[in-house]
Amino acid sequence: MKDRLIVALDTDDGEDIDWLCATLDETVRWFKMGFQAFSALGMEAFPWFKQNGHKTFVDLKFHDIPNTVARDVGMMTKHGAQMINMHASGGFEMMHAGRKSAESVATEKGIPRPILLGVTVLTSIDENGFQQNFGSERELTKQVIYLAQLAQEAGLSGVVASPLEIEPIRKACGHDFVIVTPGIRPAWASAGDQRRITTPAEAIQRGADYIVVGRPIIEAEDPLEATEMILEEMKGVS
Numbered sequence: 001m002k003d004r005l006i007v008a009l010d011t012d013d014g015e016d017i018d019w020l021c022a023t024l025d026e027t028v029r030w031f032k033m034g035f036q037a038f039s040a041l042g043m044e045a046f047p048w049f050k051q052n053g054h055k056t057f058v059d060l061k062f063h064d065i066p067n068t069v070a071r072d073v074g075m076m077t078k079h080g081a082q083m084i085n086m087h088a089s090g091g092f093e094m095m096h097a098g099r100k101s102a103e104s105v106a107t108e109k110g111i112p113r114p115i116l117l118g119v120t121v122l123t124s125i126d127e128n129g130f131q132q133n134f135g136s137e138r139e140l141t142k143q144v145i146y147l148a149q150l151a152q153e154a155g156l157s158g159v160v161a162s163p164l165e166i167e168p169i170r171k172a173c174g175h176d177f178v179i180v181t182p183g184i185r186p187a188w189a190s191a192g193d194q195r196r197i198t199t200p201a202e203a204i205q206r207g208a209d210y211i212v213v214g215r216p217i218i219e220a221e222d223p224l225e226a227t228e229m230i231l232e233e234m235k236g237v238s
């Protein structure tokens with residue numbers, strides 16, 4: 001289960017990040033860097049995480065013209081990111097360009113190709129919010145499936161989605177397609193701005209490959225204890 005938990009380092013305070021990583025060093029394998037952590041750590045983060053035996057998920061949710069995303073993804077691959085995401089709503093061409101770039105950089109450098117993910121619909125958006133914000137004719141779940149299939153056609157390894165959508169994504173995209181789920185809330189944590197949520201146990205039960213947890217760990221009074229409780233809950237399912 002240690003390999004399936006990703007801790008989101010959502011802070012731009014370098015000392016906090018140092019402390020969290022040292023505290024969770026033996027318990028956590030994957031750390032996720034969004035804009036905040038990336039602004040604090042920069043490219044130095046890659047050798048640093050590697051040296052400490054950790055894997056890095058670069059969550060910068062690229063969304064730009066294909067040429068720019070190809071360069072962004074290529075650069076992150078070159079520096080050693082093991083998981084990288086981009087908005088699936090950026091379209092087929094954008095995702096395809098990102099994938100081709102990651103492949104050619106990985107081949108050139110003789111390193112493994114990173115896990116490339118398409119972000120479907122953010123887990124902070126519910127059905128009402130989706131209809132209001134996007135004026136879409138589709139239901140939210142159908143949009144998630146549509147974007148997941150587009151990501152798969154573009155050659156990405158998988159998607160970021162809510163654990164509530166795992167079953168239909170598996171039906172549409174198969175069992176080898178990686179599903180990473182934020183929107184994880186243990187029963188003892190508050191939902192905050194997340195809407196399409198489940199507990200860690202339910203996400204694993206539904207078949208998530210990886211779960212992403214931020215505030216329930218990094219804002220806990222005791223982040224190590226919170227992490228251990230989450231891992232126990234995940235183990236209880238298998």
Ligand code: C5P
Pocket residue numbers: 008010034059119120121122123124160161182183184192194212213214215216
């Ligand atoms: O604090 P919390 O557990 O809600 O953190 C979830 C993390 O996952 C955040 O870093 C957030 O940016 C990220 N994320 C998300 N929903 C997505 C994609 C990424 O919550 N669809």
